Amino acid sequence: MRLRADNEVCEAHGQCAMVDDELFTLDEDGYIALGDGIEVTPEREQAARLGAAACPMGALRVE
Numbered sequence: 001m002r003l004r005a006d007n008e009v010c011e012a013h014g015q016c017a018m019v020d021d022e023l024f025t026l027d028e029d030g031y032i033a034l035g036d037g038i039e040v041t042p043e044r045e046q047a048a049r050l051g052a053a054a055c056p057m058g059a060l061r062v063e
């Protein structure tokens with residue numbers, strides 16, 4: 001599974017990081033900072049889905 005973020009859409013609400021602050025890395029201004037996306041290990045897939053669903057902007061997606 002791959003986790004991606006649309007930085008143009010993120011508004012730094014931080015709900016994703018409340019689910020898992022190691023998976024959903026934020027920059028110093030609170031915006032998501034996943035670069036080109038990150039690989040998610042099987043044991044963190046549920047957290048990835050929950051965090052993506054928690055984003056009020058729909059900025060996160062899992063593939």
Ligand code: SF4
Nearest residue numbers: 010011013014016055
């Ligand atoms: S929850 Fe969405 S809007 Fe908030 S920091 Fe995470 S990606 Fe950005």
